[in-house]
Every structure is written in structure tokens, then in C-alpha cells.
Amino acid sequence: MISESQLNTLHNFTELLLKWFEKNRRDLPWRKKRDPYHILVSEIMLQQTKVDLVIPIYEEFLRRFPTIEVLAGASLEQVRLITDKLGYTRRSKFLFEIAKELSDRRKGVFPSSLDELLELKGIGRYTAGAILSFAFEKNDKNAAIVDVNVERVISRIFGTWRDERNAKFDRRMWAFAEEFIINGNVWTKNQAIMDLGAILCVSSNPRCYICPMNVLCKYYKQVVPKITPLDSFFE
DNA sequence: GTCCGGTATA
DNA sequence: TATACCGGAC
Numbered sequence: 001m002i003s004e005s006q007l008n009t010l011h012n013f014t015e016l017l018l019k020w021f022e023k024n025r026r027d028l029p030w031r032k033k034r035d036p037y038h039i040l041v042s043e044i045m046l047q048q049t050k051v052d053l054v055i056p057i058y059e060e061f062l063r064r065f066p067t068i069e070v071l072a073g074a075s076l077e078q079v080r081l082i083t084d085k086l087g088y089t090r091r092s093k094f095l096f097e098i099a100k101e102l103s104d105r106r107k108g109v110f111p112s113s114l115d116e117l118l119e120l121k122g123i124g125r126y127t128a129g130a131i132l133s134f135a136f137e138k139n140d141k142n143a144a145i146v147d148v149n150v151e152r153v154i155s156r157i158f159g160t161w162r163d164e165r166n167a168k169f170d171r172r173m174w175a176f177a178e179e180f181i182i183n184g185n186v187w188t189k190n191q192a193i194m195d196l197g198a199i200l201c202v203s204s205n206p207r208c209y210i211c212p213m214n215v216l217c218k219y220y221k222q223v224v225p226k227i228t229p230l231d232s233f234f235e
Numbered sequence: 236g237t238c239c240g241g242t243a244t245a
Numbered sequence: 246t247a248t249a250c251c252g253g254a255c
Contacts, residue, residue: 047241072253087251090243124242148240167246203239204255 001172002179006158009216010179013157014189016212021192024199026051027063029058031191036110036135037068043130044095049086051198057086064077071096072103094122110135112188133186141178145187146170149197150177156201161217 002010028051030042041061045054061082063082065071071079076096081093098120111117112135115126129145132138154176155161160169182188200207206219214220 009240048239048251053253087253088240090250094242122242 002175007179009174012216013213014180016216017192017196018185018188020212021188021195024195025191026195026198029055030134034135034137036112036131037071038062039131039135040098040110040123040127042096043127043134044091045083045086046061047091047127051087054198057082065099068099068108069103071099086121091122097121098123112136112138130190133139133181133190137187139181139184139186141182143190144174144177144181145190146173146177147194148203149194149201154180154194154202155218155220156206157213157220161219161223 033039037175042054042058042072045058045061063072064082066080074096076093079096080089080092083089083095102108111120112132112161114128115130117123117131119124123131126145126147129143133145137143151173154173160172160178180193196211196213202212208214208217208220208224211217211220214224
């Protein structure tokens with residue numbers, strides 16, 4: 001359901017985005033490694049929690065449980081001591097259970113297929129895609145990710161923001177996210193679109209005036225002229 | 236006080 | 246399909 005002109009826009013968007021990302025990427029601890037265990041820990045923590053809060057807990061967690069085997073050999077209470085500080089305390093349980101499952105029953109071999117990842121409690125479609133792109137750098141559509149950032153960026157670029165958050169809208173977002181990564185460079189593309197959503201294309205008062213992608217953005221063309229936020233002139 | 240968010244669950 | 250989860254931002 002993606003039109004020719006949308007494909008063209010997506011292609012141009014991707015080129016501009018990657019250029020922007022080279023100079024503006026965030027330096028985040030979980031971006032230094034490709035170890036699926038590290039990616040798992042970061043993504044579970046990031047599910048409902050902001051980056052700034054996660055960073056110190058993530059580092060403390062990996063100091064205490066440097067490998068998935070160490071985590072599997074710990075107790076839930078020991079895990080809770082660290083991860084419960086983030087709230088949503090069931091995530092401690094998820095991490096611990098996944099570690100035991102992978103360490104005991106699968107001999108520490110980390111699953112690298114979408115179906116196997118989705119069988120693990122605590123891992124849904126987003127987290128599975130994140131592991132496939134950030135740890136395994138899988139060059140296929142299963143490595144697509146849609147979180148609020150991706151959803152916001154895509155819906156602004158293509159002017160679909162008026163749609164309701166229904167199943168059709170979701171399918172559309174996933175279709176775009178798959179198309180976005182289809183020609184490889186999965187790790188970089190997905191990190192880049194997340195950074196765009198976190199740095200420029202933020203939810204309120206997006207910094208459209210300094211966004212290199214504004215030339216092809218429907219939101220910039222159709223919505224920004226009507227709101228003219230004062231602070232945007234001083235960027 | 237209200238909104239937000241991936242996943243599990245019903 | 247809707248809602249709970251939990252803490253932070255506003």
C-alpha cells in the first residue's frame with residue numbers, strides 16, 4: 001500500500017537522514033556493542049523508560065551481571081535490587097526468566113529469528129526487531145522496528161498524523177518501517193530514525209526549522225506554517 | 236492531576 | 246480490542 005511517490009520520498013528521506021545521523025548521533029552505551037545480551041538488557045529497560053534514566057541502571061546491571069550466564073545464576077531478588085529502580089518491576093522478572101531460559105535450555109545460544117524471540121516473555125514485536133537490527137544486523141524486514149519515535153517521524157513525513165491509532169494505521173507504520181530498511185544498513189538506519197525522533201522530530205515543538213528532512217516533510221509543509229511557534233525562529 | 240509507553244492478558 | 250503496569254514530565 002505504499003505508492004511510487006511515497007517510495008521516492010522514503011528513499012530521499014533515508015539519504016538525508018543518514019547524512020544528518022553521521023554528525024548528530026547520540027553516544028549511547030548500548031551502541032558500542034553488538035552483543036545480543038547487552039541489546040536485550042537495554043531494550044527491555046528502554047521499553048517504558050527514558051534514555052537518561054536507563055543509562056546508569058544499564059551500566060550498573062552489566063557490572064553486576066556481565067554475562068547472561070551470571071544473570072541466570074543470580075536470584076530474582078538480586079536482579080530486582082537493580083532493575084526495580086526503573087519502575088515497571090515485572091521487567092526484572094522478564095530479564096531473569098529469559099536469561100534462565102536461554103542459559104539453561106538453549107545452552108546460551110541467543111535466538112536470532114523473529115519467531116524464536118517472540119516466544120520469550122517480555123519480548124514483543126518492537127523488542128524482537130530491535131534485537132535483530134542492533135545485535136544481529138539482520139538485513140530483512142523482520143528487523144523493522146516501530147516505536148513511538150518511528151511512528152511519529154513516519155506519520156509526519158507522509159502526513160498520516162490525522163489517522164486514528166487503529167490496526168490499519170499500525171499496519172501502515174510497519175509497512176513503511178519495513179520498506180525503510182529493506183536495502184540493508186539496518187543498524188544505522190534504525191538508530192538514525194530513533195535519534196531523529198529523540199532530537200529533532202520530538203513530540204511537542206519539533207525543531208522543523210533545522211531539520212534537513214523538512215524539504216520532503218508533509219508536516220513541515222502543511223502544519224508548521226499554521227502554528228509558527230515563536231521559539232522555532234531562534235534555533 | 237493528566238498523559239505517556241511495549242507487552243501481557245483477558 | 247481494551248486495559249494494567251509505574252514513575253517521570255508537564
